[in-house]
Amino acid sequence: MSDGQLKAYYVYSPWLRIFHWLMVMSIVVLFFTGLYIGNPFFIGSQGLEPTYAFSERLSMETVRFIHFAAAFILVCAFVLRVYGFVVNKGDRLLPRFWTKQHWAWTMDIMLHYMLLRASHKPYLRNPLARMSYLGVYFLIGIEAITGFTMYVMVDPKSIWGQSFSLVNSLLINEYYVHLIHHYVAWLIIIFAVVHIYMAVRADFMEREGEISSMFSGVKFLAHQPVDLGEIATEEDSLVRYWDNIARDSRPHSG
Amino acid sequence: MQTNNSLWELFQKRGLSRRSFLKTCAMITGLLGLSPLKCTEVVAAAEEKNLPVVIWLHGHECTGCDESFLRSQTPLASDVILNMISVEYDDCLSAAAGEPFEQHFKEIIEKYAGQYILAVEGGVPLAENGIYCMVGGRPFVTVLKEAAAGAAAIVEYGSCSAWGGIQSAKPNPTNTVAVSQIVGGTTIVKVPGCPPIPEVMTAVIMHFALFGQLPPLDTSGRPKQFYGNRIHDTCYRRPFFDSGMFAERFDDAGAKAGWCLYKVGCRGPATYNSCGNMRWWNGLSYPIQSGHGCIGCSNNGFWDNDQFYERLPNIPISATIANADTIGAVATGVAVAGVVAHGALSVVEKYKRQRQSKPEEERRP
Numbered sequence: 127m128s129d130g131q132l133k134a135y136y137v138y139s140p141w142l143r144i145f146h147w148l149m150v151m152s153i154v155v156l157f158f159t160g161l162y163i164g165n166p167f168f169i170g171s172q173g174l175e176p177t178y179a180f181s182e183r184l185s186m187e188t189v190r191f192i193h194f195a196a197a198f199i200l201v202c203a204f205v206l207r208v209y210g211f212v213v214n215k216g217d218r219l220l221p222r223f224w225t226k227q228h229w230a231w232t233m234d235i236m237l238h239y240m241l242l243r244a245s246h247k248p249y250l251r252n253p254l255a256r257m258s259y260l261g262v263y264f265l266i267g268i269e270a271i272t273g274f275t276m277y278v279m280v281d282p283k284s285i286w287g288q289s290f291s292l293v294n295s296l297l298i299n300e301y302y303v304h305l306i307h308h309y310v311a312w313l314i315i316i317f318a319v320v321h322i323y324m325a326v327r328a329d330f331m332e333r334e335g336e337i338s339s340m341f342s343g344v345k346f347l348a349h350q351p352v353d354l355g356e357i358a359t360e361e362d363s364l365v366r367y368w369d370n371i372a373r374d375s376r377p378h379s380g
Numbered sequence: 381m382q383t384n385n386s387l388w389e390l391f392q393k394r395g396l397s398r399r400s401f402l403k404t405c406a407m408i409t410g411l412l413g414l415s416p417l418k419c420t421e422v423v424a425a426a427e428e429k430n431l432p433v434v435i436w437l438h439g440h441e442c443t444g445c446d447e448s449f450l451r452s453q454t455p456l457a458s459d460v461i462l463n464m465i466s467v468e469y470d471d472c473l474s475a476a477a478g479e480p481f482e483q484h485f486k487e488i489i490e491k492y493a494g495q496y497i498l499a500v501e502g503g504v505p506l507a508e509n510g511i512y513c514m515v516g517g518r519p520f521v522t523v524l525k526e527a528a529a530g531a532a533a534i535v536e537y538g539s540c541s542a543w544g545g546i547q548s549a550k551p552n553p554t555n556t557v558a559v560s561q562i563v564g565g566t567t568i569v570k571v572p573g574c575p576p577i578p579e580v581m582t583a584v585i586m587h588f589a590l591f592g593q594l595p596p597l598d599t600s601g602r603p604k605q606f607y608g609n610r611i612h613d614t615c616y617r618r619p620f621f622d623s624g625m626f627a628e629r630f631d632d633a634g635a636k637a638g639w640c641l642y643k644v645g646c647r648g649p650a651t652y653n654s655c656g657n658m659r660w661w662n663g664l665s666y667p668i669q670s671g672h673g674c675i676g677c678s679n680n681g682f683w684d685n686d687q688f689y690e691r692l693p694n695i696p697i698s699a700t701i702a703n704a705d706t707i708g709a710v711a712t713g714v715a716v717a718g719v720v721a722h723g724a725l726s727v728v729e730k731y732k733r734q735r736q737s738k739p740e741e742e743r744r745p
């Protein structure tokens with residue numbers, strides 16, 4: 127049903143959107159502080175005593191503190207993601223691996239991305255993207271586990287130290303934990319590069335409000351999306367969106 | 381043999397005072413990493429427990445662990461060997477040799493079956509039926525299995541017997557494995573290190589001797605009191621690390637001033653051992669104190685984590701000098717280039733499509 131008119135679909139709850147931007151900020155901070163921690167340098171005057179650097183405010187300790195704080199923010203932000211998942215259908219982006227349809231759609235979008243198919247079916251969230259989100263959560267999970275292993279082993283007697291020390295022995299030794307932490311960090315950055323590109327490209331190619339949807343929660347499609355029933359119902363999405371608009375633009379009568 | 385004596389009986393025989401016995405017990409308590417309150421238990425055990433029989437086997441290794449053990453200062457290795465334990469068999473420390481010695485081995489594993497402590501130094505080569513390490517004309521793996529069958533406990537001394545050691549480095553031509561991969565079913569404690577700290581070696585054996593059980597172990601099977609902490613968390617150069625002061629090279633001013641060795645490859649942040657707090661030779665020094673970064677010699681697989689003077693290892697592809705961060709940066713660069721190219725193609729695609737669809741629109745009435 128294409129009548130050339132754009133329809134608004136409310137997809138993402140505020141929880142998901144806040145989570146998304148918290149994740150973006152913490153990953154940026156984690157990545158750059160992580161690069162410093164892996165290969166530190168020092169600018170400023172250094173004396174012979176290890177007290178000089180603290181006045182310069184770029185000490186390993188400070189950078190590590192920022193890294194750990196960002197890590198905690200990232201992990202805690204997942205609470206919002208889970209809450210959004212529970213309360214809003216649009217946040218349930220778990221790819222439906224078990225359906226044939228999922229794989230047919232994946233094929234459709236892949237052919238499009240390989241520039242072999244000029245256009246693809248209209249999706250609220252295309253299945254390839256949904257799979258990649260699952261993938262990036264998985265990568266973040268690895269970062270969290272390896273990161274917290276290194277973090278908590280400062281106090282091996284604590285309950286955390288005792289539970290996470292298993293990771294060290296499973297991964298042969300803690301050196302590999304460091305190594306995996308490094309590699310996976312880069313994988314996440316590569317994801318980010320592709321992700322940002324895909325969002326910009328979608329805006330350019332399809333003009334469906336891809337980027338703004340992560341701020342407003344709303345996407346605009348000219349055609350009825352094929353995955354409408356999966357991640358949002360039509361009335362639901364429209365009604366809620368227009369309700370909001372109406373409420374916002376209602377004149378404040380005395 | 382003093383096998384059926386307790387430590388206290390031994391002291392009496394030698395005409396030593398009760399006072400020096402108690403002093404020894406207090407020292408042992410500290411050495412074992414126990415709280416001072418446990419001293420009374422140590423005294424009780426030292427009064428009653430018979431000195432343990434120890435069989436010490438040497439496998440695929442360099443005997444460096446023995447060398448380290450001999451330099452134990454507290455207690456003196458000679459005290460341990462001659463007074464505290466009864467070493468019945470040790471290829472390196474025994475005066476006897478040859479066939480009578482091997483005969484003695486057979487006798488003691490029968491006589492003390494189920495009672496002796498088996499200390500093993502060295503990995504177990506399995507390739508070609510174990511012929512890469514022969515002891516008394518027999519493959520080491522056979523001897524080990526024989527001795528392990530009647531052992532009350534097995535102590536894996538050194539990284540070779542605990543993890544496989546340097547000879548198991550890729551591609552491991554002799555197929556060397558750790559002792560615990562060959563013998564199971566008994567209590568096994570790992571005392572890794574290349575070599576382990578001598579005081580740790582003696583302490584572990586004393587702990588078993590006195591209490592009849594192994595000290596509490598961590599998830600990898602190492603005694604917690606000695607392998608609980610990272611060297612990095614106990615290192616005296618840590619303040620330099622925290623304030624970001626690093627030796628960049630071994631000949632720069634930082635190295636001279638004793639700054640942190642993180643950037644010249646120190647493995648302290650990933651290594652569990654007591655070097656930072658106990659140090660070596662009665663607390664004299666340890667590698668980092670002498671100006672060389674830790675190489676993580678008590679870690680499983682440390683031999684494959686080269687280069688030792690870089691923070692990250694080079695990837696195992698020959699003739700490549702790249703580590704995780706170089707690879708990551710290159711891959712990210714490729715990804716950026718890829719999306720730019722893809723973007724350009726997509727733009728072209730879109731304009732082509734628009735041009736094709738325009739005439740159609742114009743044809744419409």
Ligand code: SF4
Pocket residue numbers: 611612613615616617618619621639640641642646647648649668673674
């Ligand atoms: S010298 Fe090694 S163990 Fe010591 S603080 Fe530096 S990195 Fe850590």
